[in-house]
Structures are given as structure tokens and as C-alpha cells.
Amino acid sequence: AQKITQTQPGMFVQEKEAVTLDCTYDTSDQSYGLFWYKQPSSGEMIFLIYQGSYDEQNATEGRYSLNFQKARKSANLVISASQLGDSAMYFCAMREDILTGGGNKLTFGTGTQLKVEL
Amino acid sequence: DGGITQSPKYLFRKEGQNVTLSCEQNLNHDAMYWYRQDPGQGLRLIYYSQIVNDFQKGDIAEGYSVSREKKESFPLTVTSAQKNPTAFYLCASSKDRALILPQHFGDGTRLSIL
Numbered sequence: 081a082q083k084i085t086q087t088q089p090g091m092f093v094q095e096k097e098a099v100t101l102d103c104t105y106d107t108s109d110q111s112y113g114l115f116w117y118k119q120p121s122s123g124e125m126i127f128l129i130y131q132g133s134y135d136e137q138n139a140t141e142g143r144y145s146l147n148f149q150k151a152r153k154s155a156n157l158v159i160s161a162s163q164l165g166d167s168a169m170y171f172c173a174m175r176e177d178i179l180t181g182g183g184n185k186l187t188f189g190t191g192t193q194l195k196v197e198l
Numbered sequence: 199d200g201g202i203t204q205s206p207k208y209l210f211r212k213e214g215q216n217v218t219l220s221c222e223q224n225l226n227h228d229a230m231y232w233y234r235q236d237p238g239q240g241l242r243l244i245y246y247s248q249i250v251n252d253f254q255k256g257d258i259a260e261g262y263s264v265s266r267e268k269k270e271s272f273p274l275t276v277t278s279a280q281k282n283p284t285a286f287y288l289c290a291s292s293k294d295r296a297l298i299l300p301q302h303f304g305d306g307t308r309l310s311i312l
Contacts, residue, residue: 084240115300123286125303171240184229184248185256186301188240
């Protein structure tokens with residue numbers, strides 16, 4: 081089974097609108113972390129936001145927020161007030177429990193290509 | 199400014215040839231990682247190192263080798279045993295070995311077969 085699933089290969093959103101990028105994960109660990117990265121066409125990976133499994137509040141960073149639903153094993157990224165510069169590939173990634181040997185690496189999903197339109 | 203430098207940006211390999219991708223960081227990070235990215239796919243871990251003179255295989259280590267002789271440097275060699283090396287290679291580092299803190303990435307190297 082895929083550890084990280086991003087079911088939306090591509091998404092379109094109009095400028096200034098909000099958009100939600102889906103991410104579901106699969107782990108039996110109690111302690112884990114979820115990351116979102118942005119990859120523009122130039123290729124570099126830009127860290128956006130992090131959510132720990134024990135964090136009670138949903139993470140927020142500026143226009144980015146993470147809708148963390150632990151029981152559903154989902155960690156959707158919400159981008160508010162989309163801008164043209166948000167057009168990029170977005171990756172969800174998971175770090176599992178270090179005590180079970182998974183804590184020192186990330187597993188990435190296949191990504192969602194977001195296109196922001198005027 | 200602190201960061202991760204990957205070189206070269208583009209690299210071409212002939213059949214049967216080994217090539218080495220450079221990754222240097224001045225962030226004083228202990229942990230370093232190499233990922234491979236194929237079109238339409240996410241990143242897959244090749245090798246990682248959490249301390250100098252130590253490294254572990256990731257999910258797709260076959261046909262690759264690494265060294266970690268200095269904290270700042272983590273070069274990746276793509277050997278002739280890697281039959282499909284064409285991909286985008288990303289190097290990353292992390293201050294935190296347990297990955298509570300995010301990884302920082304370089305700008306990548308695009309490797310192609312001649």
C-alpha cells in the first residue's frame with residue numbers, strides 16, 4: 081500500500097481563490113510527522129508547512145494551513161488567496177516514528193500540479 | 199548565505215561510465231540525503247547519512263554509491279550498474295536527524311544518457 085497518496089494529479093484555481101490539495105497517509109505509528117513542499121518548474125523544493133501527529137492545533141504558515149484529520153489519516157494543504165506564483169508542483173511527505181526506524185527519512189507522494197489562473 | 203550547492207546543474211553520461219554529482223552544504227547540518235525524481239513521480243530516497251563516515255541505503259540504492267568524509271560534503275556516484283540513470287537528482291540536508299525540522303534542498307542536477 082502507498083504510504084502517501086495524492087489523488088489529484090492536477091488542479092486549477094482562480095487567482096485570489098482558496099484551494100485544497102489532498103493528502104492521505106498510511107502508517108501504524110503513533111508518532112509521525114507530515115510535511116508539504118512546493119516545487120516550482122525550476123526544480124528546487126521549498127518547505128511550506130509541518131504537522132506533528134501529536135500537535136493538537138492544525139499548523140498554519142501565512143497563507144498555508146494544514147487540515148489535519150488524524151482519524152481519517154488525511155493532511156490536506158489549504159492555500160488561501162491564491163497567487164500566480166503559487167503555480168507549482170506540491171508534494172506531501174511523511175516521516176514515521178524514529179523508534180521504529182522510520183524517523184530519519186521522508187516518504188513522498190506523487191504530487192499535485194497546481195495552476196493558478198487569472 | 200547558507201545553503202546547499204549541487205553541481206553540475208546538467209550532466210550527461212555515456213554508456214558504461216561512472217559520474218559523480220556534487221553536494222555541498224554550509225548549514226552545519228549533520229544529516230544529508232540524496233533523492234531521485236522521475237517525471238510524474240515523487241522523490242525516492244537513494245542514500246542518507248546522519249554523521250560523517252556513516253551512511254545508509256535508502257529505497258533505491260542499487261547502482262549508486264556515496265561517501266561522507268566531511269560534514270559539508272555528500273557526493274553521489276552513479277555507476278555503470280545503474281541502467282536507467284536519467285532523472286533529476288536532489289540533495290538535501292537537515293539539522294535534525296529525527297526530521298522534526300524540515301529538510302533543506304539544493305537546486306538539483308539533471309542527469310541524461312548520451
